[in-house]
Amino acid sequence: MIIFEYPFNERIRTLLRLEDLYEKFIFFLHQEHPQQHHVALATIFEMLEVAGRADLKSDLLQELERQKQTLLGFKSNPNVASERLDEVLSDVDRSLVALMGSQGKTGQNIRDNEWLMSIRGRTIIPGGACEFDLPSYYAWQHRSPQQRFNDISGWFAPLVPLFDAISVVLRLLRESGRSTKTIAQAGSYQQMLQGKVYQMLRLGIDESLGAIPEISANKYMLWVRFTSQDGDMKPKSFENDVPFELALCNF
Numbered sequence: 001m002i003i004f005e006y007p008f009n010e011r012i013r014t015l016l017r018l019e020d021l022y023e024k025f026i027f028f029l030h031q032e033h034p035q036q037h038h039v040a041l042a043t044i045f046e047m048l049e050v051a052g053r054a055d056l057k058s059d060l061l062q063e064l065e066r067q068k069q070t071l072l073g074f075k076s077n078p079n080v081a082s083e084r085l086d087e088v089l090s091d092v093d094r095s096l097v098a099l100m101g102s103q104g105k106t107g108q109n110i111r112d113n114e115w116l117m118s119i120r121g122r123t124i125i126p127g128g129a130c131e132f133d134l135p136s137y138y139a140w141q142h143r144s145p146q147q148r149f150n151d152i153s154g155w156f157a158p159l160v161p162l163f164d165a166i167s168v169v170l171r172l173l174r175e176s177g178r179s180t181k182t183i184a185q186a187g188s189y190q191q192m193l194q195g196k197v198y199q200m201l202r203l204g205i206d207e208s209l210g211a212i213p214e215i216s217a218n219k220y221m222l223w224v225r226f227t228s229q230d231g232d233m234k235p236k237s238f239e240n241d242v243p244f245e246l247a248l249c250n251f
Contacts, residue, residue, distance in 0.1 A: 001245070006201040006215040011059065012173070014050060015166050016200075021047050022163050029152055034141035037148045038129070044156055045120045048107040051162065057099065057106060060165040064096045067172055067251065088172070095168045098161035109158050116155065177202055177247030187211070187226040187238035195219050197250065204245035211238045222248075 007013040021043055028040035071089050074080045110116050119137050122128035131138035140148070179202070182189065196219070203213050203224065211226040212235070226238040 001204045002207045004203045004205070004213050004215070006203070006217065008198050008200060008217060012199050014053065014056070015170055017050050018047060018163070018166055019170060021050065022166070025156070029149065029156075032145035034148070037145075037152060038141065040152055041116075041119065041155075042123050044107075044110065044152075044159075045123060047159065048110060051106045051159075057102070057162065060162070060169060061096065061099055063169050063251070064092055064099070064165060067169070068092045068096065070251075091168050092172075095161070095165045099165045102158060102161045104158075106162060107159060110155055113155070173199055173249050173251060174202065176251060177249035179204065179245045179247040181243065181245055184224060184226055184242040184244065187240065187242055189222075189224040189242075189244075191222040191246075193217070193220055193222055193248075198248045199251060200249040202247040202249060204247075205242070209242060211242045211244075213244070 005016060007016055025040055025043040025047070028036045028043065031037070031040075068089065071085060071092065074085055075082075105111075115136065119129065119134060122133055122137075129137065140151075143151075177200075198217075201215060201217065201222070203215070205211055205213065210228050212228065214225045214227060214235075216223045224244075226242045227235040228238045229235055
């Protein structure tokens with residue numbers, strides 16, 4: 001199954017973008033080639049661009065606190081698995097404490113580092129991080145893989161609480177949706193939402209079908225139109241029935 005996710009608002013869109021960048025960062029951080037560590041460092045700069053909203057941290061704190069109070073309300077429910085509930089509450093508490101303990105604006109330690117900012121300024125330019133443009137960076141890339149790993153990990157460390165909080169919030173959001181099996185007749189599907197507000201849609205489809213969903217939605221209506229790709233990667237309408245799983249997620 002391929003899972004496609006569609007955010008219903010800018011707030012969730014930002015969190016999903018940051019999650020995607022974080023997964024990319026972790027992958028390249030744990031490689032050893034200098035070019036792979038260059039991608040890891042450049043990804044941190046992308047994270048700062050996306051996370052530049054001043055209210056992101058406060059949004060996450062408010063959401064975590066709200067989720068904590070909601071979860072505490074399930075404590076007296078005999079139908080709730082207490083061990084699982086305690087585990088989730090522990091994760092929320094840990095993220096809350098760590099995020100509240102993080103100081104200053106997101107990524108301020110990187111913005112205060114003139115050397116890193118000089119690299120950031122050059123990476124925006126196509127081919128701008130060549131050895132003749134940034135000889136000190138070129139020399140750094142010739143350090144041992146472990147030294148580069150330690151440096152990048154240290155620069156990223158102040159951002160860890162933010163991304164831990166994003167992980168917890170998105171996990172809770174995904175788990176809020178109940179998946180239902182449905183069929184898109186002749187590759188098209190519509191559903192009335194009747195004004196109910198959702199945060200995110202999750203759509204699962206068998207990858208062997210070769211169907212690709214194009215999703216649009218507002219608080220009244222959800223549309224899914226499936227397409228496929230030919231050898232030139234051009235999209236064309238998928239005219240067969242498409243079975244898929246749909247989950248609408250909301251806190």
